[in-house]
Amino acid sequence: MEGAHCVLLDIEGTICPISFVKETLFPYAIKALPDVLNRQWHDPEFQQLRDAFPEEHRASPSALQAHVEDLTRRDVKIAYLKNLQGYLWKDGYSTGAYTTPLFPEVAPQLQRWKEQGAKLAIYSSGSVFAQKLLFQHVKRDDKTEDLTHLIDGWFDTTNAGLKNEAASYEKIAEALGLGAGQILFLTDNVKEVDAAKDAGMRAILVDRPGNAPVSDMDRHRMHVVDTLEAV
Numbered sequence: 001m002e003g004a005h006c007v008l009l010d011i012e013g014t015i016c017p018i019s020f021v022k023e024t025l026f027p028y029a030i031k032a033l034p035d036v037l038n039r040q041w042h043d044p045e046f047q048q049l050r051d052a053f054p055e056e057h058r059a060s061p062s063a064l065q066a067h068v069e070d071l072t073r074r075d076v077k078i079a080y081l082k083n084l085q086g087y088l089w090k091d092g093y094s095t096g097a098y099t100t101p102l103f104p105e106v107a108p109q110l111q112r113w114k115e116q117g118a119k120l121a122i123y124s125s126g127s128v129f130a131q132k133l134l135f136q137h138v139k140r141d142d143k144t145e146d147l148t149h150l151i152d153g154w155f156d157t158t159n160a161g162l163k164n165e166a167a168s169y170e171k172i173a174e175a176l177g178l179g180a181g182q183i184l185f186l187t188d189n190v191k192e193v194d195a196a197k198d199a200g201m202r203a204i205l206v207d208r209p210g211n212a213p214v215s216d217m218d219r220h221r222m223h224v225v226d227t228l229e230a231v
């Protein structure tokens, strides 16, 4: 983090386990959806979310359910699915069905970076709404803690663009009022490391338990860490 004015962080596979997203959040959304489709089909807030889906997939509640299940199974990171998921996850957090399991060193390290004067920002395929929910409900010991005050910027594919494209990182640097070279990006995805570097950021690959294996070639050509404390 030497010399960086801002640490930009991915979420899934970087600060929290992929299993939390795939085994807790995704199934919760799929299970919650039928009731929402039944009761809120004409609710203006839900209508806005469903109208963002392609017309052929929102002709009926069952068509939309099938489409959401298909996109979720294929882990398609498209904004209209991510916005719907955030909406569906809200209840799960507020009823205590789950809390956010950050990797153990993450919260103390974020606090340390803030104390050192760095800005912190998030860039995830999950919607900004979902990112804030996740940070509002962090599990720490027996309590749930709100860590949103640590974060200075929230970016997703709607306000920044796709994570594999250098232009998205240029846009984020501009929004943060920083040069790309002043930003350090941490992610579990090698394509995202490459895109951030193409935009002039420094980028480090984070290799966590449960992540896709890092090839020998990638391990040689990029900086890889298994904890934020090693950054």
Ligand SMILES: CSCCC(=O)C(=O)COP(=O)(O)O
Binding pocket: 010, 011, 012, 013, 021, 025, 077, 082, 085, 123, 124, 125, 126, 127, 130, 131, 134, 163
């Ligand atoms: C914002 S929490 C939900 C995570 C999610 O839906 C997702 O797609 C995570 O992708 P990331 O870019 O954080 O790896």
Ligand SMILES: [Mg+2]
Binding pocket: 010, 011, 012, 013, 014, 187, 188, 189
């Ligand atoms: Mg990730």
